[in-house]
Amino acid sequence: MSAPTATLPTLARVYRVRAGVELKEFFRQRESVVFTLMFPVILLVVFGAVLDYEIGGGVSFTQYFMAGVIAAGILGASLQNMAIGIATERSDGTLKHLAGTPMPKSAYFIGKIVQVFAVTVATVVILLLVGVLLYGIALPSGTDWLTFLWVAFLGSAACTLLGIAVSSLAKNGRSASATVTPFALVLQFISGVFFRFDQIPTWMQTIASVFPLKWMAQGLRSVFLPDVLAAQEPAGSWELGRVAIVLLVWVAVGLGLCVLTFRWRDRADG
Amino acid sequence: MTRSSAPPAPLDPDAAISVRGLVKRYGDRNAVDGLDLDIRRGEVFALLGPNGAGKTTTVEVLEGYRSRDGGDVQVLGVDPAQGGRRWKSDIGIVLQSGGGDSQLTCLELLTAQAAYYPDARDPAEVLELVGLTEKAGARGRSLSGGQRRRLDVALGIVGKPALLFLDEPTTGFDPEARRQFWSLIRSLRDLGTTMLLTTHYLDEAEELADRVGVITGGRLVEVAVPAALGGRGQAPAVVSWTEDGARRTEATATPTAFVATLAARFPGEVPDLAVARPTLEDVYLQMIGQSTPAETVAVAS
Structure with missing residues (x-):
């Protein structure tokens, strides 16, 4: 038995340890690095080369696509990454194992948040670098950076929480991947990532408006496109207030779902 | 249900594990049906029983994973349902599958695990103890089945537990790996660790356990030293x-x-x-063969 004088490790120490574990688990796994981190980069390279046309105001589609692909990158780093990663750890017993240790449970989520943050930053930085170097993307300026930060932050928070919640629905990592990946892909098609949102059928726009991705992409378009192009949006403006509200609502919904559905054990385990 | 109504003995405050009248229901079936158990500090106790007898459920209640529907339980003086970080620090759990499919190396996994505990063992020493020193730098997912199992045990003991739960620890081991594992368990016992072991291998129970308990139909039908189980000593x-x-x-x-x-x-x-003389397996099979149908009827009625 531990000596009565031995004190439990501080939260800060356990948080640091979990952050280290999560970073190593992600960046050492080739599949996750390629799938989550490089996939948006490959999309940018391919689409930038193929869809090389002007969308008006002297702006190339690649500039438009930049906003969408960053939104898709955030979605992958948060929702897809969490849903698949946590479902895997639940079905292989990692979560149950951790629940049997004195690790404070908050430390698991802190570790995941640090992982999402690191992957998101890495994805965005690589996308910006490739965009600027390969396709001469115009970087945001002035207060646009501020908009960039809050849209990315809120979108990432909402999608992380949703990913954690969705992980509880899946039987294991593979079934999570089989469900979430097509869902994310369809969402990307109808949310203004690959195509101009205003050219998508209205009913698809309506469906897309329920989910966070459309609002993330729209918020980021306000960052990457000149304000004259706001007239091309279906609403006729960037609707930044509405972007913030929808993403905040998703943060609240995601948090509620997490609290209601999170399980440390596999369902097959009773 | 008719049951002898002698007043239950109080929980034993000095025991590592003390259980009185434990009940766990799944639907209208009592998976555990009034189980009593005392395990002394420093003892190695093997819990035997066929699949579905309530073995795993019982152990998971003791580990704090499952709630119970009735009875009193104390593990190291604490009700597992209320066990906090401090209580978990004194307990080690080796599950049947404990993850381990990791990108981290054995040493990194153990170092991270050690950081959750107030008074952990040195990860390098633990690797030595389980015979994985040469694999210190190998990633968890690159280990063979037997090595992975030893890593699971290492993760279970790095926090220096006073009480260690081992759930079928040697399933899938070849005979030599099992012998090595047995000597590891003996050295842990020499360090004063109390152990509750569930196993399907009766030779393993006989080899390692100070006492053996047989569970069928959600109850402990007998507890004895291995040599005396089922009246084996007098047979x-x-x-x-x-x-x-x-x-x-x-x-x-x-x-x-x-x-x-x-x-x-x-x-x-x-x-x-x-x-x-009849082997432990002989008496065990006789015990579960005789008591299982009767107990099932009792539960169903």
Whole structure:
């Protein structure tokens, strides 16, 4: 038995340890690095080369696509990454194992948040670098950076929480991947990532408006496109207030779902 | 349901584990049905029982993973349902599958795990103890099944637990790996660790356990030292030999005297002489074979 004088490790120490574990688990796994981190980069390279046309105001589609692909990158780093990663750890017993240790449970989520943050930053930085170097993307300026930060932050928070919640629905990592990946892909098609949102059928726009991705992409378009192009949006403006509200609502919904559905054990385990 | 209504003995405050009248229901079935158990500090206790007997459920209640529907439980003086970080620091759990499919190396996994505990063992020493020193730098997912299992044990003991739960720890081991594992368990016992072991291997229970408990139909039907389980110590010995080209056997309570008379009958060696007591497996199979149907009826009624 531990000596009565031995004190439990501080939260800060356990948080640091979990952050280290999560970073190593992600960046050492080739599949996750390629799938989550490089996939948006490959999309940018391919689409930038193929869809090389002007969308008006002297702006190339690649500039438009930049906003969408960053939104898709955030979605992958948060929702897809969490849903698949946590479902895997639940079905292989990692979560149950951790629940049997004195690790404070908050430390698991802190570790995941640090992982999402690191992957998101890495994805965005690589996308910006490739965009600027390969396709001469115009970087945001002035207060646009501020908009960039809050849209990315809120979108990432909402999608992380949703990913954690969705992980509880899946039987294991593979079934999570089989469900979430097509869902994310369809969402990307109808949310203004690959195509101009205003050219998508209205009913698809309506469906897309329920989910966070459309609002993330729209918020980021306000960052990457000149304000004259706001007239091309279906609403006729960037609707930044509405972007913030929808993403905040998703943060609240995601948090509620997490609290209601999170399980440390596999369902097959009773 | 009729049950003897003698007042239950109070929980034993000095025991590592003390259980009285534990009940766990799944739907309208009592998976655990009034189980009593005491495990002393420093003891190695093996819990045996067929699948579905309530073994895993019982252990998971003790580990704090599952809630219970009735009864009193104390593990290291604490109700597992209320066990906080401090209580978990004194407990080690080796699950049947404990993850380990990791990109981290063995040493990194153990170092991270050690950081959750107030008074952990040195990760390098733990690797030495489980015989994985050479794999310190190998990633968890690159290990073989047996190595992975040893890593699971290492993760279970790095926090220096006073009480260690081992759930079928040697399933899938080859005979040599099992021998190595047994000597690891013995060295942990020498360090004063209390262990609750569930296993399907009766030779393993006999080899390691100070006492064995047999669970069927959600109840502990017998607790004894392995040599005495099921009245095995008093069971007649079976003497067998070959005479006139045929195999002969004789069950006797006095095998020594019987062998002496045999020896007198034969001029030299008694051909193919063997004296056997029922093995733990013999008595165990007899116990679960006899008690399972009766208990099932009792539960269903």
